[in-house]
Amino acid sequence: MGIVERKERDREEMRDLILEAARTLFLTKGYEKTSIRNIADAIEYSPGTIYLYYKDKNELLFALHEAAFRKMTLELSQVNDISDPFARLVEMGHRYIKYAVENPEMYDLMFVMKGPMQDLACRDEVWEDGLKAFSLLEYVITDCIKAGYFKELDVETAALTIWSYMHGLVIIFLKDRMKMFNDNREKERMQQSYALFVKMMRSSF
Amino acid sequence: MGIVERKERDREEMRDLILEAARTLFLTKGYEKTSIRNIADAIEYSPGTIYLYYKDKNELLFALHEAAFRKMTLELSQVNDISDPFARLVEMGHRYIKYAVENPEMYDLMFVMKGPMQDLACRDEVWEDGLKAFSLLEYVITDCIKAGYFKELDVETAALTIWSYMHGLVIIFLKDRMKMFNDNREKERMQQSYALFVKMMRSSF
DNA sequence: CAAATATAATGAACAGTGTTTATTGACAAT
DNA sequence: ATTGTCAATAAACACTGTTCATTATATTTG
Numbered sequence: 075m076g077i078v079e080r081k082e083r084d085r086e087e088m089r090d091l092i093l094e095a096a097r098t099l100f101l102t103k104g105y106e107k108t109s110i111r112n113i114a115d116a117i118e119y120s121p122g123t124i125y126l127y128y129k130d131k132n133e134l135l136f137a138l139h140e141a142a143f144r145k146m147t148l149e150l151s152q153v154n155d156i157s158d159p160f161a162r163l164v165e166m167g168h169r170y171i172k173y174a175v176e177n178p179e180m181y182d183l184m185f186v187m188k189g190p191m192q193d194l195a196c197r198d199e200v201w202e203d204g205l206k207a208f209s210l211l212e213y214v215i216t217d218c219i220k221a222g223y224f225k226e227l228d229v230e231t232a233a234l235t236i237w238s239y240m241h242g243l244v245i246i247f248l249k250d251r252m253k254m255f256n257d258n259r260e261k262e263r264m265q266q267s268y269a270l271f272v273k274m275m276r277s278s279f
Numbered sequence: 280m281g282i283v284e285r286k287e288r289d290r291e292e293m294r295d296l297i298l299e300a301a302r303t304l305f306l307t308k309g310y311e312k313t314s315i316r317n318i319a320d321a322i323e324y325s326p327g328t329i330y331l332y333y334k335d336k337n338e339l340l341f342a343l344h345e346a347a348f349r350k351m352t353l354e355l356s357q358v359n360d361i362s363d364p365f366a367r368l369v370e371m372g373h374r375y376i377k378y379a380v381e382n383p384e385m386y387d388l389m390f391v392m393k394g395p396m397q398d399l400a401c402r403d404e405v406w407e408d409g410l411k412a413f414s415l416l417e418y419v420i421t422d423c424i425k426a427g428y429f430k431e432l433d434v435e436t437a438a439l440t441i442w443s444y445m446h447g448l449v450i451i452f453l454k455d456r457m458k459m460f461n462d463n464r465e466k467e468r469m470q471q472s473y474a475l476f477v478k479m480m481r482s483s484f
Numbered sequence: 485c486a487a488a489t490a491t492a493a494t495g496a497a498c499a500g501t502g503t504t505t506a507t508t509g510a511c512a513a514t
Numbered sequence: 515a516t517t518g519t520c521a522a523t524a525a526a527c528a529c530t531g532t533t534c535a536t537t538a539t540a541t542t543t544g
Contacts, residue, residue, distance in 0.1 A: 081520095109500080109501060109502080110501080110502060110503085111500085111501080111502090119522075119523090120522065120523050120524070121502085121503085121523095121524095122503085122504080122505085122522070122523065122524080122525095123521080123522055123523075125502095125503070125504080126520095126521070126522075130502080130503075131502065131503090185450075185451075185454065185456060186391065186450070186454055187454075188454065188455065191454070191455045191456070191458075195455075195458075200459060200461050201456070201458065201459035204456060204459040205459045208459065227475075228471070228475075230468075231468070231471045231472055231475050232475065234448075234451075234468060234471075234472045235444070235448075235472045235475050235476055235479075237447070237451070238444050238447035238448035238451060238472060238476075239440070239443050239444040239447055240447065241447035241450065241451060242442070242443035242444055242445065242446035242447025242448070242450065243439075243440075243443035243447070245390075245391070245446065245447065245450060246390075246439075246442070246443060246446060249390065249391055249392075249393065249396070250393065250396045250400075251390060251396070251406070251409060253396075253406065254405060254406040254409040254410045254413065256405050263435075263436070263439060266433070266436045266439075267436055267439045267440045267443060270432075270433075270436050270437065270440050271440055271443075273483065274440075274479050274480070274483040275479070276483075277482065277483040278478065278479040278481075278482040278483040286491095314529080314530060314531080315530080315531060315532085316529090316530080316531090324493075324494090325493065325494050325495065326494095326495090326531085326532085327493070327494060327495075327496095327532085327533080327534085328492080328493055328494075330531095330532070330533080331492070331493075335531080335532075336531065336532090
């Protein structure tokens with residue numbers, strides 16, 4: 075009798091139900107305005123129930139963070155049909171910016187908020203999602219080197235440098251620090267800056 | 280009789296008292312664990328009193344953010360004795376990283392947290408502190424162009440690009456996203472990456 | 485100087501937060 | 515049919531930012 079299996083399935087279903095409700099609230103109301111009680115209300119359960127499926131809010135945030143990574147990785151992997159490695163790298167950057175701008179709350183969860191990382195830390199695990207996304211970038215860079223674009227380059231350092239730039243650019247935008255320019259050309263500025271960075275990569279690596 | 284003047288002085292003193300207590304708590308306990316009640320306790324006043332001097336927590340955060348900018352601007356300006364503009368730019372970068380690593384809570388306040396920007400937005404003012412710091416970078420870049428280092432370069436775009444990189448690098452570090460490498464060479468990696476970025480600037484601009 | 489007024493500070497209250505726990509109710513096993 | 519297991523709950527705890535009627539103090543006026 076597969077009754078313990080059914081229980082496990084039920085449990086997984088419940089975890090998913092909570093996760094989906096959390097995501098929806100996140101995307102509609104934003105992180106700061108989404109509470110455990112809100113999530114509980116949305117799925118018509120009591121607040122305490124959520125703690126039977128997730129040990130605390132950080133664990134829930136981490137689960138959400140994992141789902142966000144799956145989505146981003148999927149979108150970033152769609153450049154694999156571009157044969158020229160450098161063009162692929164450039165397009166990956168464009169998609170990275172696009173993802174961040176279109177999913178600000180999720181981007182925050184993935185790369186800024188401390189909650190998910192704290193959950194990871196107390197479980198004493200390594201940040202696999204980050205590592206996987208990072209290796210995606212390393213892979214393209216390796217291809218660029220093979221194709222003769224870059225030379226004498228430590229792949230890991232190059233990847234960190236490129237990621238730092240991309241990350242900084244989108245965070246400046248997402249955290250409203252670009253409104254100091256006081257015109258409404260923020261996205262235009264991002265594109266101009268990215269164009270410059272691409273030029274830097276092309277001519278210096 | 281300068282009694283309204285004295286009142287104004289008293290008021291300014293009280294604002295400072297609150298601000299200093301807030302800063303101390305920020306630096307010792309971190310932002311997330313510092314509440315209005317904590318600050319009130321520290322200066323031995325009731326919580327409500329703080330609202331007689333700051334309209335809300337965001338205004339207090341903004342005041343703190345301003346003080347942090349004064350400190351950073353001071354530290355970044357100490358490179359002015361370096362005559363070679365490019366060397367000055369490079370040293371400024373080093374100091375930027377140093378400031379961020381040594382003042383993580385303040386850096387967060389200045390460039391990541393939404394609170395201070397919300398306060399600014401509801402007062403409908405421009406982000407002067409950010410603009411001032413940005414123009415510090417623009418100034419060095421302009422000097423680099425004059426000295427023949429860079430050419431055919433839009434100063435504003437270049438400044439945004441360099442800032443994006445610096446910002447991204449330190450945020451990756453401060454938000455614990457560098458622990459995916461799982462060794463303890465985070466700061467070393469930052470230095471390696473920055474060295475690469477400097478090389479990129481030298482050879483491509 | 486005394487009375488009236490202005491104002492600084494207070495503590496309680498409000499509505500919210502994450503989290504824990506004793507109690508209840510339904511299902512499974514004996 | 516009774517026992518045991520376990521999911522779900524409501525209530526409570528200790529917080530949070532913020533507001534407000536009340537009190538105490540200081541200043542101005544009669």
